[in-house]
Amino acid sequence: MLSSPQSQTAALVPGSLRSVHHIALNVKDMQASRHFYGNILGLHELTGDEVPKTLVDLVAAGKVANFVTPDGTVIDLFWEPELSPPDADPSRAFTRANHLAFDIAPQLFDTALEVLKQHQVQIDSGPVTRPTGRGIYFYDPDGLIIEIRCDPLPGGA
Incomplete structure (x- = not known):
């Protein structure tokens, strides 16, 4: 607008x-x-x-x-x-919100991935590595995309 x-x-x-x-x-x-x-x-x-x-x-x-x-x-x-989304497929956006992102220390990012896997959380995409850091996108129980992201490790490792 x-x-x-x-x-x-x-x-x-x-x-x-x-x-x-x-x-x-x-x-x-x-x-x-x-x-x-x-x-x-x-x-x-x-x-x-x-x-x-x-x-x-x-x-x-x-x-x-x-x-x-x-x-x-x-x-x-x-x-x-x-509450029901207009589409039962959570990979199709059904709200004006795109995603909710949480920041995590780079040293804990892999731990977060393991926790998501252990709980069989549905992954949308990732993990991805970018110049700005790493991220993974997944769904909450209602289909909202959640991101856990971190800055790059110090020294680029």
Whole structure:
């Protein structure tokens, strides 16, 4: 969508947006998604007093689960049991989101690959090696493409 000259004058000052506060994902199977984000990807699930006050009732009812990345980005999973992608083939994009990428230390990249294999996570593509580092693309339980990527090893090894 193109912006009009009027909307350009009302833009936020560059740098006003400090960081991503949270990412909200709709999930069909809450148990499978909690297992995926918590046990496979190793993200910390917020519980008890860690749960945002605005979501306490939804978490208690099993309709929301919250995970946090080491940099503090919260991933909210909203249970939508009737959720179905327009196409059952997850290799066909069905949402405006392309993928969600997580950064990992280069020394841990191969470990991440092994964890994905052990859990029989469906791989979309990769691993790939580029001048910018390595990456692998795979699917979460609802078909969203997830990437784990790393910078090149120091010294180009």
